[in-house]
Amino acid sequence: MRPLQLDPLFRTVESLPGIGPKLAEALARITGREGPEDTRALDLLLLPPHGLIDRTLRKGITETPESTIATLKVRVDRHQASPPGRRNVPYRVFVHDDTGELALTFFHSKPAWLEKILPVGETVLVSGKVEWFNGRPSMVHPDHIVAEADAASFPLVEPVYPLTAGLSPKILRRSLESALELLPELPEWADPHLVAKNSFPGFADAVRELHHPEAALDIEPQTPARRRLAYDELLAGQLSLALVRQTLRKLPGHPVVADGKLRKAILGSLPFSLTGSQSTAVAEILTDMAGSDRMLRLLQGDVGSGKTAVAMLAMADAVEAGGQAVLMAPTEILARQHYATISKMAEAAGIEVAVLTARAKGRERTELLERIANGKVQVVIGTHALFQDAVIYHNLTLAVVDEQHRFGVHQRLRLTAKGTAPHMLVMTATPIPRTLVLAAFGDMDVSKLTEKPAGRQPIATVTIPDERLGEIVERLKSALLDGKKAYWICPLVEDSDQSELMSVESRHASLAKAFGKELAPLVSLVHGRMTSDEKDQAMRDFKNGVSRLLVATTVVEVGVDVPDATIMVIEHAERFGLAQLHQLRGRVGRGSGASSCILLYYGPLGETAGARLAVLRESEDGFRIAEEDLKLRGEGEVLGTRQSGLPGFRLANLSAHADLLEIARRDARNVLDADPGLSSQRGEALRMLLYLMRRDEAIRFLRAG
Ligand SMILES: Nc1ncnc2c1ncn2[C@@H]1O[C@H](COP(=O)(O)OP(=O)(O)OP(=O)(O)O)[C@@H](O)[C@H]1O
DSSP, X not given: OOOGGGGGGGSBGGGXXXXXXXXXXXXXXXHTXXXXXXXXXXXXXXXXXXXXXXXXXXXXXGGSOTTEEEEEEEEXXXXXXXXXXXXXXXXXXXXXXXXXXXXXXXXXXXXXXXXXXXOTTOEEEEEEEEEEETXXXXXXXXXXXXXXXGGGGOOSEEEEOOOOXXXXXXXXXXXXXXXXXXXXXXXOOSOHHHHHHHTOOOHHXXXXXXXXXXXXXXXXXXXXXXXXXXXXXXXXXXXXXXXHXXXXXXXXXXXXXXXXXXXXXXXXXXXXXXXXXXXXXXXXXXXXXXXXXOOEEEEEEOTTSOHHHHHHHHHXXXXXXXXXXXXXXXXXXXXXXXXXXXXXXXXXXXXXXXXXXXTOOXXXXXXXXHHHHTTOOOEEEESGGGGSTTOOXXXXXXXXXXXXXXXXXXHHHHHHTSSSOOEEEEEEOSOOOHHXXXXXXXXXXXXXXXXXXXXXXXXXXXXXXXXXXXXXXXXXXXXXXXXXXEEEEOSBSSOBTTBOSOBHHHHHHHHHHHHHHHHGGGEEEEOTTSOHHHXXXXXXXXXXXXXXXXXXXXXXXXXXXXXXXXXXXXXXXXXXXXXXXXXXXXXXXXXXXXEEEEEEEOSSOOHHHHHHHHHHHHOOOHHHHHHHHHHHHOHXXXXXXXXXXXXXXXXXXXXXXXXXXXXXXXXXXXXXXXXXXXOSHHHHHHHHHHHHTTOHHHHHHHHHO
């Protein structure tokens, strides 16, 4: 049970003054919660400002430099309403000070309201950005207009939060202030030495400071308050991972003893020999599985490095030793693809493979479940459907989870609830740096595939502005005529008014048209809104060469393996994250043919966007790209926080707080060594921390264990 003391903080944001259902939705979005009911006062409190507006500049009107935010004390001279019927001509209010005149400009504002807040002849404080048009200063929609008498209430320094549509800074401010009033004093959970050494304020004080910066320095990641909160967040994360591990390790292992007969049969049938790091990874995995402790290993390998074969070889040993193995993929497309590859490999060893996804229904499903339960099926490939309650395994000894970062700790727990405690191999193609591995997975053993299979050629990567689209289409046309295969990736599914992003459907149509009668049938489409049958068909057609240009959304991002596809066009490349671009590009260059990747951007490019694309052009090394991405964008984006299911870090910034991550890891371990049930006084306080940081799943686990 959650301690009563925390109840006020768990009020839904909707219960805060001024917040209705719409705003609650908006807040759910910016705090990354599932929906409005799940968005609590606490989530608002732990949302750090990402910038600051400094309103301390107080020069005269004409002394204010172009495009700077200034606070001006002015006298109101006259109002100039929009001419009747021409609402797009702004309403102007002319004001002056000793240095000159300023036009306050308003679009679609109510005249009565403007007359009320800007009475002619009165002196007011206005604050906002001063722009010069035709040699005259103006301020469009001032951020603040305050009567001189109320000058004391004027915010000199204002924190800025990430905003989404429908949420104004003022409303956010107001709800934040009322949430701050709910903060109780809490017991200290951090180690007193650490607190003293770092001059950490208490949690509640740190939260208050977070939202009341007094100067730009106060929002830097290295203030004691920011560091304190970052530490708390990291500690909660590490503690929750350590709790999972603690319980998993307690369950009896399954020493896998096999002489490698099946594995060798598979190896012999592969059209290639393993790379050095593939062999090393296989050896590491087999050593782990032979031991009496459960394996918890991360197999990290860049795009196209050949993780699937490694997994298959490990599964072969598990099967030979009389067990079953599962491979869980994050998407249906990927599950089916793995099924296709793996059944082919398994055939050589006579291993029985089946695929299980949410799509299996009726008799087919019942029969499949039966064959899994009686052990006839030895390897099951699937999506999270693999771990529904109805699925009972005969003797599950190895679970391979592909792209774990999409699932999160929760599914990992479900997996172990399947009676037996299988060895666990987590495969990730996201070449995340060590600090992130630690933050996301805790202390797992790691095998790395450090080289690409022999014979791969570099992918020629170019950035091209949208004006040259016609040229790209022409080149693509001749490539298709040459028998080549290409992907064309678009960011969105349907045309929508709010977005000028090119939709995959209209791009599919325009390309088919541009290619003319002869080539149009070779152009196919796949996106997330199609049924899984349709998606399958599209992928199969592309693989078999029935279609040769696949226009797709990012459903093809992870893992799709069509080795003879050699051209990748990514439209609106400037809108994708670097790591995601790397994943997408990794769909080509998977065979021995020369490949190219065209990053098509709609300019002009901002500085960061330009730098990002340049990194990609220069490097194919996923690790380097991830490091650069981390520098350019922060870790939440690298991991794709929202869709990843990995509880993202809001307060900790892993490039700034790497030292705290190490400390948090050590502290989590020490705490649990001394007090595995978190029942001491400090343990109780730490439970509170887990609630506060929304790691409820760990608490449930604590109870179960
Ligand atoms: N040692 C090898 N030599 C040559 N080709 C290999 C080797 N190992 C794997 N391959 C081939 O390389 C391609 C990529 O392998 P795989 O799909 O396992 O990559 P992956 O690591 O899962 O990459 P991604 O994360 O991009 O899906 C496959 O077509 C596979 O058959």
